[in-house]
Amino acid sequence: MNRSTMLAATSAVLALTAACSSSGGGYSSGGGYGGGAPSPAAAGSAQAVQISLSHGHLVGNAGRTLYTNTADTPAHLICTGSCLSLWPPVLGKASIGSGLSATDFGTVHRGSSIQVTYQGHPLYEFSSDSQPGAENGNGLTDQGGTWHAAGAAVPAMSGGAGHGGGYGGSYP
Numbered sequence: 734m735n736r737s738t739m740l741a742a743t744s745a746v747l748a749l750t751a752a753c754s755s756s757g758g759g760y761s762s763g764g765g766y767g768g769g770a771p772s773p774a775a776a777g778s779a780q781a782v783q784i785s786l787s788h789g790h791l792v793g794n795a796g797r798t799l800y801t802n803t804a805d806t807p808a809h810l811i812c813t814g815s816c817l818s819l820w821p822p823v824l825g826k827a828s829i830g831s832g833l834s835a836t837d838f839g840t841v842h843r844g845s846s847i848q849v850t851y852q853g854h855p856l857y858e859f860s861s862d863s864q865p866g867a868e869n870g871n872g873l874t875d876q877g878g879t880w881h882a883a884g885a886a887v888p889a890m891s892g893g894a895g896h897g898g899g900y901g902g903s904y905p
Contacts, residue, residue, distance in 0.1 A: 782823055782849055784838070785830030787866060790884035791851060793823055793858060796865025801854035804878025807841040810848075810855060811876045820870070820880070823849040823856040851883050 784793055791799040800820070805811045812820045827838040827849045840847040841855055849856045859870030859880070871882045 780825040781828040782825040783830070784823075784827050784833065784849070784851075786832050786884065790868070790882035791833075791856070792866065793856075797858050798862055798866065798868050798870070799823060799851070799856045799883045800859055800870050800880045801851065801856060801883045802876075802878040802880050804876055805855050807850060807853060807855060810841070810843060811878060812857065816876075819860050820857040821860065822846075823858060825849065854883065856883060 782793055784791055784799065786792075787796065793799050802811060802820075812822070822843055824843070824846045826840060826847065827835075829835060829838060837852050839850045839853070841850055842848075843855075857880075861867075861869045868882050870880045873880045
């Protein structure tokens with residue numbers, strides 16, 4: 734890893750820790766994001782989000798890597814407030830590419846918006862991924878969870894009906 738990449742990664746981790754440790758967490762059933770910045774899809778929209786598979790992980794619009802957090806569940810979204818400026822939620826409905834199964838995708842309500850889920854896991858982008866395919870957020874930890882590039886390695890969730898309940902295991 735070259736020096737500029739290491740500095741960028743260190744800065745991203747420090748910013749992430751500061752933003753997410755102060756965000757509180759919790760699911761808001763009311764409108765809005767508690768001051769956080771929504772992703773490019775406008776709040777309240779049901780815009781289609783193109784999702785495809787690239788190099789073993791999911792990518793969204795413009796080829797940006799999509800992430801899940803191990804502590805995040807549809808009933809308890811841990812990234813709220815200022816955390817959303819670092820980890821924008823993928824808002825809208827999934828329009829999936831070849832090689833992906835429509836049954837793996839769904840949505841969860843985030844205030845007055847809907848967020849895309851993959852195998853029950855809410856999806857996010859990472860603001861420090863400035864180039865398509867970058868995975869700078871992979872393996873970062875905060876708020877009791879670890880961020881992982883979403884893809885075939887996402888474990889099945891346990892408990893509850895359908896994709897509800899908690900996470901059944903850890904990522905490889």
